[in-house]
Structures are given as C-alpha cells and as structure tokens.
Amino acid sequence: MSAPEYGRVFAKLREGCPTPWAAYTQHAFVEGLRDGTLPRASFLHYLVQDYVFLVHFARAWSLGVVKAETLDEMKICARTVDALVNHEMSLHVKTCAAAGISEAALFAAKEDVENLAYTRYVLDAGVQGDFLDLIAALAPCCFGYGEIGLRLAQTAVPDTPYAEWIATYADDDYQQVMADVGAMFDGAVVRRLGDAFDTTPRWAHLQTRFTTATELEVGFWDMGLCGA
C-alpha cells in the first residue's frame, strides 16, 4: 500500500528519518487500535493526554499565524487551529464523556512528562526559530496521523472498538486539511530556501526538527501504553 501524498517537502523529511518514522506510524499502540487489542484504560489515558496535547498544538498553530509571511500561510494555520479545536477534539470530548470524564476534567488534566516535552519542544521551535522551524516541528503530528488513519481504515479488523478514532483521521475533511498543509509547507519552503531546498545549509536543521518531533511522537505512544 503506498503512503498518502502530503507534498514533496514532507516526503523528503520522512525519507530522512526512516527508522523513527516507522517506530511512530507502526507503534504497538497503533497496532492495538488496528486489531482491537489495545486495553480500554490505555486508550482513555492516551485520549485525556491527547486532549491537553491538542490544546497546546492549537497554540503552536496559532503561533504560525504570527510567524507567517503570506496571507495564504496565515489562512492555512488559522484553518488548522479550527480543525483542531472545533473538530478533532470533539472525538476526545465525546469518547471521554461516555466514560464519565467531563470536558472540564480534560482541560484540567495534569500533563504527563512525555506530553509536556513534545508540546513545549514544538512551541519552543516556533518561538526560537522562524515559520519553517515551527512547521517542520508540527509536521509529524499532522502527516503521521493522516498516514496512520488511512492505513488503519484499510487494514483494521472489522470489529475493532477503535473504529471511530480511525475514522476521524481517515476522514476526507482531515485528509483535505493535511493535503492543504502539505501544499502550504512546500510553498513556504520553496519561497524561503528555493527549489533545491534540500541542498541548502538550513535543511539539516529542519530535518533535525522533524526527526526530533517524530521521536517525541514515539514517546507519546509509549506513554499511552504504559500510563493507564
């Protein structure tokens, strides 16, 4: 099965860290979602943490509006904030409500250190660096879940209790936002570094941002498996 296309910059960055990328997108937690063996307590623990994660990711995408250089970049960042807080988080609110966890409890949940490390790494990339630093650190989050959602939609066992989670990320609307983010990222990189972007001195630094965020995704799944 071929991976979905989210642009040439993402494809190059993914190519630059094959081992962490596979560890992230084929993690045991993901396998447990696919075959339905993931313990419910692990899933709920992950979901509570992920709600808090998305709060901070929405802050990071909002920083994208601040750091953007074109109106198109601003629009994509603003739309991604909307997708996170008004759409993706509905899954967390609904699933947790059914398990007796209120949205107020979600918002007030204490962050696990893996969560703290990841979200603050990304925010710091945006504060310390420029728009490209920020988007390179945000990219694994977006495209990794896009890949996972599409793969699991095609391969999950029919009675996995995690079908709604899978559908959220395989959904056409989520995939469209990811395709638009990928196109924006391509344009932003070419605009600042030129068409031969991967031959510039800056590229190794962007690859490090992307690889580190990918490794932090692996840590997030580990936390989900262990934290229940």
Ligand SMILES: Cc1ncc(CN)c(N)n1
């Ligand atoms: C940890 C994590 N990474 C990515 C996604 C997809 N937005 C998420 N919900 N949570």
